[in-house]
Amino acid sequence: MGDYVDLPGVRTWYETDGSGEPLVLLHGGFCTNATWGAQRADLAAAYQVLLPERRAHGHTPDVAGPLSYRDMAEDMLAFVERVVEGPAHLVGWSDGGVVALLMAIARPDLVRRVVAIGANFRPSSECFVEPAMLDAMTPEGPDLALFREMYEADSPDGADHWPVVAAKMIEMWRTQPTLTTEDLMRVEAPLLVMVGDDDMMTLEHTTALYRAVPGAQLAVVPGASHLVPLEKPALVDRLILEHLSQDEVDTMMPVRRAPAAGVPGGGAS
Numbered sequence: 001m002g003d004y005v006d007l008p009g010v011r012t013w014y015e016t017d018g019s020g021e022p023l024v025l026l027h028g029g030f031c032t033n034a035t036w037g038a039q040r041a042d043l044a045a046a047y048q049v050l051l052p053e054r055r056a057h058g059h060t061p062d063v064a065g066p067l068s069y070r071d072m073a074e075d076m077l078a079f080v081e082r083v084v085e086g087p088a089h090l091v092g093w094s095d096g097g098v099v100a101l102l103m104a105i106a107r108p109d110l111v112r113r114v115v116a117i118g119a120n121f122r123p124s125s126e127c128f129v130e131p132a133m134l135d136a137m138t139p140e141g142p143d144l145a146l147f148r149e150m151y152e153a154d155s156p157d158g159a160d161h162w163p164v165v166a167a168k169m170i171e172m173w174r175t176q177p178t179l180t181t182e183d184l185m186r187v188e189a190p191l192l193v194m195v196g197d198d199d200m201m202t203l204e205h206t207t208a209l210y211r212a213v214p215g216a217q218l219a220v221v222p223g224a225s226h227l228v229p230l231e232k233p234a235l236v237d238r239l240i241l242e243h244l245s246q247d248e249v250d251t252m253m254p255v256r257r258a259p260a261a262g263v264p265g266g267g268a269s
Helices: 033-044 069-084 095-106 131-136 142-154 159-175 203-212 233-245
Strands: 002-006 011-017 022-026 048-053 088-093 111-117 191-196 217-221
Touching: 002 069, 011 033, 011 069, 022 033, 022 069, 022 095, 033 048, 033 088, 033 233, 048 069, 069 095, 088 095, 095 111, 111 233, 131 159, 142 159, 191 203, 191 233, 203 217, 217 233
Parallel strands: 022 048, 022 088, 088 111, 111 191, 191 217
Antiparallel strands: 002 011, 011 048
């Protein structure tokens, strides 16, 4: 079932499913809640799943001016405050992962645990395997055909607004996000970074994200691309559920997570 909530930034469409601790699913760029179809049932069996569609996506209208990850993060923080009325787990895919990271940095009190799938923290020129892919994207071109169909099916702004939104999204990818490793160090929520081994983002960039966030975990899914939740749904769902229910990481031979010297139980320097 779905409904609208009036947030300060934009009137936002969302859906809910299941019961239990709140879990907010943040879809990717140009996408809608339909892209969570492979995860929704498994996650809703254990959590109250909330699926907001961000500004200019799905049933949620566009707003005047450029699109930015920070504005979307502010929208989603307002959503958590207004609808969840307390802290929630976040699972974000692609752009949704960027939004989740920004939310965790800005309001750690509202974020429990985070899974960021195929996320980046720098603009496309610094993290895409093929940065030139954006040059080939046009509103009416074949690369965006599937996204255009999703947009035209649901958007309250109408099909004629698609070229405007497409141009805004491509510009956002060229110039954002602009987080630093110092920014990422402020993420307090336990974080799982997940990526396909053949993702749009370089593995070097993903590893930098993982290393920057204290205590983060990394899952590189073999034989998978940026669409890993669709390609390996059972594995992705299991990794998400394990991370959300995990009290702490307890391995037999820790290196990166080894207690510091001088701390009770710590090793020698």
